Amino acid sequence: MSYIQLNGITRRFGNVTAVDNLTLHIEKGECFSMLGPSGCGKTTTLRMVAGFEDIDEGEIRVGDRLLSSHKENFYLPPEKRDFGMVFQAFAVWPHMSVFENIAFPLRLRNLSADEIRSRTTEALRNTNLLDDADISPMDLSGGGKQRVALARALALNPDVMLLDEPLSSLDPHLREEMRFEIKDLQRKFGFSILYVTHDQSEAMALSDRIMVMRAGHVEQIDTPLNIYRKPASKFVFSFIGLSNFLKVVKSGDAVKPTGSDDAVNLPAPADVFGQSSAAVLASRPSEIDFGDDGHVRGLVKRRTYLGEIVDYAIVVGDQEVRVQKTARSPGPGPGETCGLKFLYPHWYPE
Ligand SMILES: Nc1ncnc2c1ncn2[C@@H]1O[C@H](COP(=O)(O)OP(=O)(O)OP(=O)(O)O)[C@@H](O)[C@H]1O
Ligand SMILES: [Mg+2]
Known part of the structure; x- marks a missing residue:
């Protein structure tokens, strides 16, 4: 007891x-x-x-x-x-x-x-x-x-x-x-x-x-x-550490970030979509990699050096995703397009 x-x-x-x-x-x-x-x-x-x-x-x-x-x-x-x-x-x-x-x-x-x-x-x-x-x-x-x-x-x-x-x-x-x-x-x-x-x-x-x-x-x-x-x-996700919530919408078989024509290249669990067909793909800024094999594509809006880390604001559809990498690994510069790979994606109902 x-x-x-x-x-x-x-x-x-x-x-x-x-x-x-x-x-x-x-x-x-x-x-x-x-x-x-x-x-x-x-x-x-x-x-x-x-x-x-x-x-x-x-x-x-x-x-x-x-x-x-x-x-x-x-x-x-x-x-x-x-x-x-x-x-x-x-x-x-x-x-x-x-x-x-x-x-x-x-x-x-x-x-x-x-x-x-x-x-x-x-x-x-x-x-x-x-x-x-x-x-x-x-x-x-x-x-x-x-x-x-x-x-x-x-x-x-x-x-x-x-x-x-x-x-x-x-x-x-x-x-x-x-x-x-x-x-x-x-x-x-x-x-x-x-x-x-x-x-x-x-x-x-x-x-x-x-x-x-x-x-x-x-x-x-x-x-x-x-x-x-x-x-x-x-x-709980939002309460622990930094978080990104990318809103996605189901259209046919594809799942797309709002304001984007590109489908998210990641399987989404069917049960997170309510009647609204909308859901949220949650990620931590430090748990996203850049790469051509990314799950979504985005455009670098801002790159800020914060000492040890570099903070990126990436536009995906009509939203922004924050990415943080160590200053030692070079990433894309402002105005460049890039792929974003979510290393530990979480899905939640909208
Ligand atoms: N003596 C009281 N009379 C009236 N309302 C109260 C009283 N004590 C707490 N509350 C209300 O109860 C709720 C919970 O308050 P509580 O102080 O337990 O929150 P908390 O999680 O400790 O917040 P904080 O992080 O600000 O300390 C709040 O809405 C608060 O306004
Ligand atoms: Mg208290």
Whole structure:
């Protein structure tokens, strides 16, 4: 049985259904990310697990504990759930030292002075904050403040860490570094992580599995590799990396890009065409080759050098396809026609 279970949970705010009949099962020690655009329900889901938000339907269980149940009208308050939590804003207490910031929640739990000191010191050590124990967290950088929040969560020895965009206020370099620190801590302590982000590369780097969410629903739950290689929908495809969506229309036996007389030289699965006879051929700019044996023909409108890569805008019918190649392999110049070969084509209904 899975360790964390969200069974059919729903949360409504007025006539907005923020989370709609969501079922999620997460294993012990798993790092699970919730990824999706603003307003899709990530924070609401996390807050329901934390116990800050009521649930309108369903139940939440962790291990053999029931945390929330609509049917049984049961609700365990956040402080009894014993989860570690880190949120986006630097939630440090400015008037307490770094040490006290970490020790304070332990004091609220009436632990002995020895236990508090040893747990706090250990958490400081694990987050490289030992030398900063006595200063104010306000004298630390953004990364340092988030480390304090992380240490505070760690000191509770949680089985589950709830992290809501914990790195989004940090600069990109630090953000990347802290990803690895979080991952290392997880390996060391074995807690499960429920991680909220709208940064796909962060989700990819950290997670065992990712849920891509849209308007309170699951679009796909899968490993990072499968989310990238086998996106279940056009929405998931568009959310991960750069994407081209070439609209095509079936005419007789041929499939043509809109505005083009040339047929697409690739077999299209019949079931992607709805009644409109239209579908979408999805591709990544970096997964298109130039060549005379291409699947469609196009005209180079623009070629831009971006350092390591060259970015091409290719006109196909009445649409544009973006292609990216390394600067080392020469491609066609503006005004030239070329063939485009889709190395990993995906087809979706229009
Ligand atoms: N307390 C609230 N009262 C009313 N509506 C709310 C409340 N909290 C969330 N919502 C609404 O629920 C939906 C989901 O919000 P949520 O904060 O869970 O999204 P999110 O995926 O975390 O977005 P973001 O990436 O912007 O943080 C949104 O439409 C939001 O406006
Ligand atoms: Mg949010």
